Amino acid sequence: MIALKEVSKFYPPTARGAKPVLAVDHVSAEIEEGEFVCIVGPSGCGKTTVLNMVAGFESVSQGEILVGGKLVSKPGPERAVVFQQPSLLPWMTVFDNIGFGLTLQEGRKTRQRDKVAQMIETMGLGGFEGHFPYQLSGGMQQRAAIARALITEPEILLMDEPFGALDAQTRADMQKFLLAVWERLRPTVLFITHDVEESIVLADRVIVMTPRPGRIAETIDIGLGRPRNWDMILSPEFLRYKKEVLTILRPPRDASQNAG
Ligand SMILES: Nc1ncnc2c1ncn2[C@@H]1O[C@H](COP(=O)(O)OP(=O)(O)O)[C@@H](O)[C@H]1O
Ligand SMILES: [Mg+2]
8 A cells, every 4th residue: 555665865954064864764664555554763763754755745855655556746635644733723613624624525515514423423522513623632632633634534544643742641542542443444554653652552563763864673563463452551462562662772782782
């Protein structure tokens, strides 16, 4: 569904005489239809850059990205994006925010209203359809933003640290919630996070990136069953994955000495 082939990204120099910034260095990855893949890595390693290139917001400097076999050159309706800050229109109600994409897409009013109402139920926003974004908690705002992304039934959901701004409890609720929605609708998900536990809880596969310039250090298949169960976080299997990812992110000292 998504294929990155030897993708690199240079940003232009930020100061005169400075060198271009290599943000992403020869990243290759394939994401299957319906798969849930997380990219985890330290801040500044190029995660957002990768997502923005897949979304078509940023150009690729080298290599290529294919979505559904087609070269990505601009954003498209089959790729919905959810950002860390919920991107709702402040002057529109929850209902209108969620229906916004539909209004632009097609013209049949009643069927659309049914669809929005159904999405509001799915997202646990029943009773809040007439509220404005500022009247919602952070978690609800993000649910509305996810609803808006999903309403057009995109094949691909691109998420850039969507729960990064939420408190721990809301964040855990949102993770459960996202998994439940994903199991129902089965979009292909590329989910960016710097939170190792979050990546393991959510993903079929975790792609671990190195600090800048961002490269793929390793890809780890997460063999935990589905539906995921939050008690798993304490299981030896989960902790093994966590240790595996953390060891890649922060290699033990003697390993680097051996390498050096
Ligand atoms: N528009 C830009 N212009 C110049 N440098 C950028 C730009 N966007 C990101 N960078 C740099 O590219 C690197 C990767 O950034 P980013 O993709 O945002 O990382 P992450 O999302 O993993 O924190 C960082 O060093 C950042 O400073
Ligand atoms: Mg980022």
